[in-house]
Amino acid sequence: MTQFGYTLMTEQSGPRELVRYAAAAERVGFDFEVSSDHYSPWLTSQGHAPYAWTVLGAVAQATERVELMTYVTCPTMRYHPAVVAQKAATLQVLSEGRFTLGLGSGENLNEHVVGEGWPAVAARQDMLVEAIEIIRALHTGDLVTYDGQYFRVDSARIWDAPEGGVPIGVAVSGPKSVARFAPLGDHLVAVEPDGDLVTGWDAAHSGDSRKIGQIPISWDADKDTAIARAHDQFRWFAGGWSVNSDLPTPAGFAAATQFVRPEDVADSIACGPDLDEIAESVRPYLDAGFTDVAIVQIGDEAQDRFLAEAAGPLLERLRAL
Template sequence: MTRFGYTLMTEQSGARDLVRYAVAAEEAGFDFEVSSDHYSPWLTSQGHSPYAWTMLGAVAHATSRVELMTYVTCPTMRYHPAVVAQKAATLQDLAEGRFILGLGSGENLNEHVVGEGWPSVSARQDMLVEAMKIIRELHTGELTTWEGDYFRVDSARIWDLPDQVIPIAVAVSGDESIERFAPLAEHLVAVQPDKDVIDKWDAEHDGGSRKIGQIPISWDPDEKTAVARAHDQFRWFGGGWSVNADLPTPAGFEGASQFVRPEDVAEAIPCGPDLDRIVAAVKEYVDAGFTDVALVQVGGDTQSAFLDGPATELLEELRAL
């Protein structure tokens, strides 16, 4: 049975609204909720970027059933892995076992803010491997000292470990990343319905892990309004992660996406009131082998209308898949 999730999109809503949406999503019947972890929005028109971990702590107390997940946190530059290990443990305790730590190699947009530059993709993946090993070591509760190629940890211990294990999901994109990260994580994160990626991950895990995808939608009673909103706030998505990982500022994304047309966005993102179009788009992920699919409703001011309106009916149609 595929699980369906709701995305707490920190780039398009403030923290208090996100907590309110999290509660409404649980009430609407979503199985899990994922949160982006950004320092800046992708585009200025999105207009928000609260601190994800503070918000998730509030969500953990405001909800009781849905699983929670970072989608995804970069534990290498803006955050030291020892700090990620501590806050993941605290959040798992607050969530009483409902939290999955989603990790990835990050984007320049968020990580450059600490003034350490932006490494090559190979270096970023090396850093992520080392960071994941440190986090695992600290989650044993043992006193940890680490001297690595990228990180040092000096006599650190996580004093408040939750009763439950903190599972790790990691963002992958191809053979090399699967080979490197699969031994270090329980679950996969990917944003394209690529069956080959799923099959190769399953071969490393004997098919027993979760494969967690994400898809943007722009539901609205009026299709033209939905397309215009998606173009205004989500046209950055069309660049692909090879571009998205390296641009440093919202202004850069404005420039890179200036020639993306509304019809281009409408072709890539289901827009309008037709739930069957959304179901068809999600079905590609289900058919590819994803066990979990999170929806991103585009537009911070549309979340209540979506959650109070078609969300429950949409979930029923999705579960019929």
């Protein structure tokens, strides 16, 4: 059976609010919760970017049942992979085994802040391979020394290593990244309902794996309000990964999306009060073979009402698909 998740959108909510939403999402019945890991929002109207790992540590204590996941962390520029390994191990211990480490090759928006430039995609994927190798090695609890092209680790050990390590999901976007990362990751992460990704992953991956997708929605009792909110805060979504990964600032996203109209956003994101329509917008992920789908409710101002009024009935409809 498909699992449905709730997204802790760090770009649109403050840290205390995110912890409160996480607890409410567990109570209403979501199966898992994913958190973005950004240094900056895509648009200034979103207005937030708290440190995801601190938020997730608090969420681990505010919840008891839901699985937790980063969606996704880049372990190559802002963070050295040895530090990501330590953070993930600690969160796995705090959550008593509920955490999955979602990894990806990153976005310029978040990684350029450390002043190391922005490598080409081929180099970023090479870096991610090394990072996964380092994280895997450290999660054994053994002493690790690693000398790669991009990263070195000198006599490092995770002293609080969880038994069995931490499951790793890897974000992929096409056949090349699938072929490269399926042998290295435990689970597939993708933001497009592409059945070819699932098929390719299964062919290249040994053993069972989850396929974890994500989709934005804009629920509101008033459809025009829902569309306006989605346009104001999520029109960057229209750019697609090939554009979004390279833009460096919210100003860049604002300029790139200045001609995106509200009706364009409404064509790509389910907006309004119709829960059947919203549920149907998720169906392409189910048809593509995804085992897990995380819902993004757009807008901090909408979270309380969404969780109190719409989330429960929406989950019923999603599970009936």
